[in-house]
Amino acid sequence: MPPKTSCIPRFRDLDVASRRRLLAEMCGIDERELDALLDSGGIGAATADSMVENAVGTLALPFGVALNFRVNGADYLVPMAIEEPSVIAAASHASKRVRAGGGFHATADEPLMAAQVEVHEVPDPPAAARRLGDAREELLQAANSAAPGLGARGGGARDLEVRDLGSGFVLVQVLVHVCDAMGANLLNTIAEALGPRVAALAGGAMGLRILSNYCDRRLVHASARIPVEAFGCARAGGREAALGVVNASRFAELDTHRAVTHNKGIMNGIDAVAIATGNDFRAVEAAAHAYASRGGTYGPLATWRLVDGGETLEGRLTVPLSLGTVGGALRTHPGARLALRLLDVRSASELAMVAASAGLATNLSALRALATEGIQRGHMALHHRATR
Template sequence: MMTDDSNPTLPSLRTLPLPKRRDEVARLAGLAREEIERALATGGLDCDTADAMVENALGTLALPFGVAPGVRVNGVDYLVPMAIEEPSVVAAASHASKRVRSAGGFKATVDPSMMVAQIEVHDVADPAGALLRIEEAQTELVRRANEAVQGLVARGGGAKRVSTRDLGDGMIVTHVHVDCRDAMGANLLNTVAEALGARVAELAGGTLGLRILSNYCDERITRVTASLPVDALGDSRTKGIDAARGIARASLFAERDPYRAVTHNKGIMNGVDAVVLATGNDWRAVEAGAHAHASRSGAYRPLATWRLSDDERSLEGQIEIPLALGVVGGALRAHPGARLALALLRVTSAAELAAVAAATGLATNLAALRALSTEGIQRGHMALHHRATAAKLPR
């Protein structure tokens, strides 16, 4: 989040040398310059911390840590931290967000932080009876679950309900639906699944199998929209209406062809993953859940779509994506770079972080589709790629 007194005309960070860029970001974020220096001095993570975080650590592998300024979501401007190695992604997010910001910014809604803990039971002789007994024991199971995560319950979260499914061949699965509040929730969900496993197997009359969370959080969906007048998409080389029509056609292409949809979604995840990684969240879980959601109809589909209005005066975009993110727990406590990222964002909840991440993904999608449908993707991308590598490669 940017400070309330920040200039509505955002600075062109790319024209500043790196030290001046840090000064400007510190000013915009209301941080001391030393906080940025301290967090990023060793790539955001020192070797001793890395050794405590993973097994057999040898050191750290740094990624560029950039920022996209002025991403406006629900009327609030954010300095969005992005950790990514690919050239042009931060620039794309910044440029597209500037276009959307001039038209009022992104609008986001976020579902409650509901996640699923799964308990699988096999060798069930009477699946229909097992499902009935488990459903009748719902009150007991919810109580047992909440006894296992009392800290979460104290924060207003916890298990809310139980559901069951027959998977065939004597295998059933029980879902415990848990409100994880501002945590991503993996450890909480696994704790719940293990606490209830034996009792669920007893009720089912079968053999206890896996007890683990699901990373497909289809009850934790983030939706973001953007509306731009077509003139906002033009430049000296391309008329706005031509760019808008090209973007809408590119969207339709992704909706009809899974080969294109995969690359379309990759462009979305460029933005989403960069925010998720910068903030110390689990980008592999986010990727898996996003692609599962893209396939929920039985065919692989784009997560974001763009349409021209009937009068061709505006371009309307929307994204729907499951996002299980946290602003407490996990790597956030240990990773100085992740803590800096959250300090730059100044978000107050996991839902707010999800809204910003999804908006950034919609921004990188818009930038990619505009480039593809006008000058071609290589013009800007390869210029930045050559700048990034020409002077850095070993001789």
């Protein structure tokens, strides 16, 4: 097997069969394993029927591999499932530029998610909040008893918060370390187990018991630094192109309408990785946009600046990401399992760092195109190819 690298020159010029052979060789897998991605999109009618209700068939998406990614010193072939032309090419091109500055650097917070128990018609919310706070250890122990497998893997309930929401509503929120899972089923199990006791302590009517998809304790941070001298193109020099990216970033910071489109470009990369790996991209989207609004107005998730006396273009992205490498669709979808094999990540946090880097890459590529040649030139060329 050749050394692991994400740089494959002229990969796009190969036909599909040749790409599959080369990918199998580089990743050390049997080419027949890639058959999971043929024709049916990885699943047949019987599997689809086991995954959703009222199934009548499947709807496939193109599954591609973004190249040139280096994150925290390691190379990754990044699987992406998406219907939009140019996104995979854009991610690959931007990542090649970022390699000139050492690649992407990323960190991930602990995978903490919140299980929520809501109680309403509480006659004395302040007193209820005190009783619930005093029962903290009891409730945490009950949470861990409801999901014993988490503790065996090093996870489990970590903290408990109580909030008086007003209008007779009191909320108990349990923060749970979900290890390598996205965590939805685990959190729902914990919330439902705690519901009756929380309602009794609060003295009100038991309401909703469910996870929160707003994983603001599960943030991922990605950054990229590119030498300005390596950022030019035929239509703009390096400094001109870099200044264009910085000004586009500032525009997104000043205008909500632009910030929405700016963030859509980021989610092009993140969602494509989430879908390819069988993750819940709707949860990812909801959390990202809530985080973009955390200050009271909607703003960009990534910003770009010139640093080092104007010699380096630096981008920084922070986004909440609840991705898993176990459970969910991975149990039934062979295409999603294959995507994780191609990616070769060892934890959900590592997957999240790669996905965030993909988001920063697609953002950079879009801003660079806007600042130099306009977004339509490359995008529409690929669109026309797809619709011929």
